[in-house]
Amino acid sequence: MRRAAPILAAAALFVLPLAFMDARTYVTLTVAGLAMGMLIFLVAAGLTLIFGLMDVLNFAHGAVFSWGAYVGFSVALLLNQRWGWATAPSVTLNVLLLAAAILAAMVVAVGLGILLERVIVRPVYGRHMFQILITLGATIVIEELIRMIWGPNDQVMPVPLTFQGSWDIADVIVLRFPVVAIVLGVLVYLGITLLLTRTRVGLIVRAGVENREMIQALGHNIYRYFTRVFAAGSALAALGGVMWAMFSQSVRPAMGGEQLIFAFIVVIIGGLGSVTGSLLGALIVGLSYNYVAFLVPKAAIGINMAIMVLILLLRPTGLFGSGK
Amino acid sequence: MTEARLTPVQRARQAERGRRFRQPAPYLRLACLVLAALVPLVVPSFQVLDLAAKIAIFxxxxxxxxxxxxxxxxxxFGHAMFFGFGAYAVALSLGKFGAPTYGHLAAGFLAGVALSATISVLIGAFSLRVKAIFFAMITLAFAEFALILAVQLTHITGGEDGLSPTLPGIFAVSYEGGRLGGIPVTGRLVTYYFILAICLVLFVVMARFIHSPLGRTLQAIRDNELRAEALGFRTFVFQIASSSFGSVVATVLGGCYVMWVRYANPESVLGIHVMLDLLLMVIIGGIGTLYGGIIGATFLLTSQTLLPHLRTLAASVFAGSMVMQRMTERWLLYFGILFILMVFFFPKGVIGTVRDALARRAPSPSSSPPHPDPPARGGCPTR
Amino acid sequence: MPPEPTHGSPPLLEVEDLHTYIGQHHILQGVSLRARRDAVTVILGRNGAGKTTTMRTIVGLLRPRAGAIRFEGRPIHGLPPYEIVRFGIGFVPEGQGIFATLTVDENLRVAMRDESPESRDRLPRIFALFPALERFRQARAGTLSGGQKQMLSIARAFVNPNRLLLIDEPSKGLAPIIVEHLVAALQEMKSQVTVLLVEQNFAMASALGDDFYLLDDGRTVHHGRMVDLVHDHALKKRYLGV
Structure with a gap:
């Protein structure tokens, strides 16, 4: 019950904006906020697991996100230019384009993730300062490679026709792509949760997050699991990258860095190592950002910082943090 | 007091004092200072003077x-932010309250220092109490927030365009103080020596700080936080004190920077690039060496000044090659690779590596016995 | 003092002149011991004598700087822990090391090195030894009492067909009545597995132990039969303060 109280209080806070706007605006903003939250969650989930399992703060996570976005962008561009899969009024082709972009981005990200883990992170296990420095160095390189390959400027991401525009449900305008993002986010969360709670690998990963030493003393090679988690986290970041590119209809080399800051705030709010905490934190950040951006546009960025500081004051280890 | 009565610490300090003037380091530092002081007298180029001033500040x-x-x-990741606080505080104080006076200048510095001290204590209290790793994440978030604020609060900060304050009295561009030994005394020249003097004072203060009991406690915490905690130190209080001290110094330097370039915009004093430059410089010079910054700043700022020339050269040699052009445009890539290689292979930077090499060649009998468990790689293990 | 070969069967575990550093501190400065098959060997010594460090070095969580560890004659020092324990060693660390957010059942399953039928068959035996674990099988391990957590930790090491159990201070912080339960359970396990036990509680140590090794300042200073130590008041007073 003591755990439920703050959650209920938080839920009440999210009804509050209704007092300052009409219901239709509220629904629109809520959908946008949930979508944004889900996309941040995709980035934060990998980050939090990587941290929880191996105590590695991966600053290169944002750069992987950007790579995912750009690979997805290239695939989408190619498919659209060749066969017009984005502009075709066919739901199947549109969905295929999205799927192909996501798949390609995730495959590349898995490779990039394994490379990062083996070459960059592994030599500096257990030394936080060098981890942060080295992953930051990797970020510079990865981001600059994007600028070298795709050029330094913003580019327009082709969005499939099906996902453009909005549905008009009982006079409420609901944008289509955010709904897709929400559905995808829910699916990913369920997928991660099932993987963690229903499979043996998930069991070992959960135990490893709690006590890295003991899981080794029980005979499990934690490094093997960590490579997998790193690769999976990178794939999620890439998925987030493609979705974000479509959400904002553009790709930029620095997009990952900005998302990483959101993801950090989310991970701190949710508690390091907790996937559910990340989801909750991401939704809090996404929703409050959108409400505040509508009501007091200039305070939008500040609200996330304020929430983070407030939560750190109340629960220094975050909502679901173990405090280890 | 006889030798035998001294505590081990006192004896170590005495030995250190005795060695001090037999080592090359103090003379090298002095040479750097003399060199910097001579620049405006010997080289009449503004570009060189500009570079020298920026090297001193950085x-x-x-x-x-x-x-x-x-x-x-x-x-x-908030160090550039504190630098920016100083820059903006001085720029605002000079630019927003009528004709600039020395009082405005001083008030700007003081306001910046007060703001930085408050913010860094707050950030430290929120993050270091829980986990030192939070500090990295939270400072990054704060730095981003400060950057956005500086861009958005156009009516105060001038937005992307920034502020271009004019300096009072002897620092003003228009100041002419006659000639001194054949050298024309201009506002630029006065500002240069003023900044050099401040940098010198700050270096002395920082050197005193790290050798003070507080500084030694901090190094003990860095090397073994658990042990320091077991000895009864409230480690996070010390860490907050030190990070706030560093932030305040950065703030003063931000003010100096604005005095020199007479300009502050989000990109040049708050941006992520300032932070990246800082990291590169500290890695190149050497973490935990204090004076490594001189080498790091000289290397990076000089190469950044020369890079445009290199690019023009490359463009003329490989005319028409798009890939080549892109490769030369992306010089940050090479700095990134250099950064990674430095962290992997020379984690102690130039100064640390040279120091180690010297120590190996001439093991002094009074130095401490060989470390039984040298950290696998790097001088600053943070467990 | 190097341990004499104990008569009877060759030792299951042999530790020879072990030196381990933690950071810059030379903790183990020559620990030697042998664990006889099917016996309980107890490591005794004051706080800070190096008992826990010895256990952690054997299981591979700490890397020895010098010395040798042989399990069934095979050198295992320098291997990572997850390879060492797979030779057939179960580890019950100081402070239990259970996964508090996992259920009791999950704690047992994660301990099974491969979820083979053989491991599953051991479960009834474990539940017979520790009935409380079966009752709270679906409860989060963090909600268990101290004694139950200790039982879970021991059960976790017993779930694999291990030949050696390393048990570090099982009685620490437990009420005397709980300790009695533990002793009874360990007595029963004794017939099936070799045990290396670190124990401060001398009553428990003497009730379970066959052989003993005395550590002081990171060195093996004495060893012999437990029955002999029980009557050697001078030795007990000198090294254990009892």
Whole structure:
């Protein structure tokens, strides 16, 4: 019950904006906020697991996100230019384009993730300062490679026709792509949760997050699991990258860095190592950002910082943090 | 007092004092200072003077970052933000309250220092109490927030365009103080020596800081936080003190920077690039060396000044090659690779590596016995 | 003092002149011991004598700087822990090391090195030894009492067909009545597995132990039969303060 109280209080806070706007605006903003939250969650989930399992703060996570976005962008561009899969009024082709972009981005990200883990992170296990420095160095390189390959400027991401525009449900305008993002986010969360709670690998990963030493003393090679988690986290970041590119209809080399800051705030709010905490934190950040951006546009960025500081004051280890 | 009555610490300090003037380091530092002082007298080029002033400022800035990173062992991404606070505080104070006076200048510095001290204590209290790693994440978030604020609060900060304050009295561009020994005394020249003097004072203060009991406690915490905690130190209080000290120094330097370039915009004093430059400089010079910043700043700022020329050269040689052009445009890529290689292979930077090499060649009998468990790689293990 | 070969069967575990550093501190400065098959060997010594460090070095969580560890004659020092324990060693660390957010059942399953039928068959035996674990099988391990957590930790090491159990201070912080339960359970396990036990509680140590090794300042200073130690008041007073 003591755990439920703050959650209920938080839920009440999210009804509050209704007092300052009409219901239709509220629904629109809520959908946008949930979508944004889900996309941040995709980035934060990998980050939090990587941290929880191996105590590695991966600053290169944002750069992987950007790579995912750009690979997805290239695939989408190619498919659209060749066969017009984005502009075709066919739901199947549109969905295929999205799927192909996501798949390609995730495959590349898995490779990039394994490379990062083996070459960059592994030599500096257990030394936080060098981890942060080295992953930051990797970020510079990865981001600059994007600028070298795709050029330094913003580019327009082709969005499939099906996902453009909005549905008009009982006079409420609901944008289509955010709904897709929400559905995808829910699916990913369920997928991660099932993987963690229903499979043996998930069991070992959960135990490893709690006590890295003991899981080794029980005979499990934690490094093997960590490579997998790193690769999976990178794939999620890439998925987030493609979705974000479509959400904002553009790709930029620095997009990952900005998302990483959101993801950090989310991970701190949710508690390091907790996937559910990340989801909750991401939704809090996404929703409050959108409400505040509508009501007091200039305070939008500040609200996330304020929430983070407030939560750190109340629960220094975050909502679901173990405090280890 | 006889030798035998001394505590081990006192004996070590005495030995250190005795060795001090037999080592090359103090003379090298002095040479750097003399060199910097001679620049305006010998080389009449503004470009060189500009470079020298920026090197002085950044060398001290890197040193102040090193106090936090190398001597306290916590990673901050907010150091450029504190630099920016100083820059904006001085620029605002000079530009927004009528004709600039020395009082405005001083008030700007004081306001910046007060703001930085408050913010860094707050950030430290929120993050270091829980986990030192939070510090990196939270400072990054704060830095981004400050950047956005500086861009958005156009009516105060001038937005992307920034502020271009004019300096009072002897620092003003228009100031002419006659000639001194054949050298025309201009506002630029006065400002240059003023900044050089401040950097010198800051270096002395920082060197005193790291050798003070507080500084030694911080290094003990860095090397073994649990043990320091067991000895009864409230480690996070010390860490907050040190990060705030470093931030305040950075703020003063931000003010100096604005006095020199007479310009502050989000990109040049708050941006992520300032932070990246700082990191590169500290890595190149050497973490935990304090004076490494001189080498790091000299290397990076000089190469950044020369890079445009290199690019023009490359463009003329490989005319028409798009890939080549892109490759030369992306010089940050090479700095990134250099950064990674430095962290992997020379984690102690230029100064640390040279120091080690010297120590190996001439093992002094009075130095401490060989470390039984040298850290696998790097001088600053943070466990 | 190097341990004499104990008569009877060759030792299951042999530790020879072990030196381990933690950071810059030379903790183990020459620990030697042998664990006889099917016996309980107890490591005794004051706080800070190096008992826990010895256990952690054997299981591979700490890397020895010098010395040798042989399990069934095979050198295992320098291997990572997850390879060492797979030779057939179960580890019950100081402070239990259970996964508090996992259920009791999950704690047992994660301990099974491969979820083979053989491991599953051991479960009834474990539940017979520790009935409380079966009752709270679906409860989060963090909600268990101290004694139950200790039982879970021991059960976790017993779930694999291990030949050696390393048990570090099982009685620490437990009420005397709980300790009695533990002793009874360990007595029963004794017939099936070799045990290396670190124990401060001398009553428990003497009730379970066959052989003993005395550590002081990171060195093996004495060893012999437990029955002999029980009557050697001078030795007990000198090294254990009892």
């Amino acid at each position: 060398a001290a800035l890197v040193a102040s970052y090193d106090v936090v990173l190398g001597y306290t062992g916590i990673v901050s």
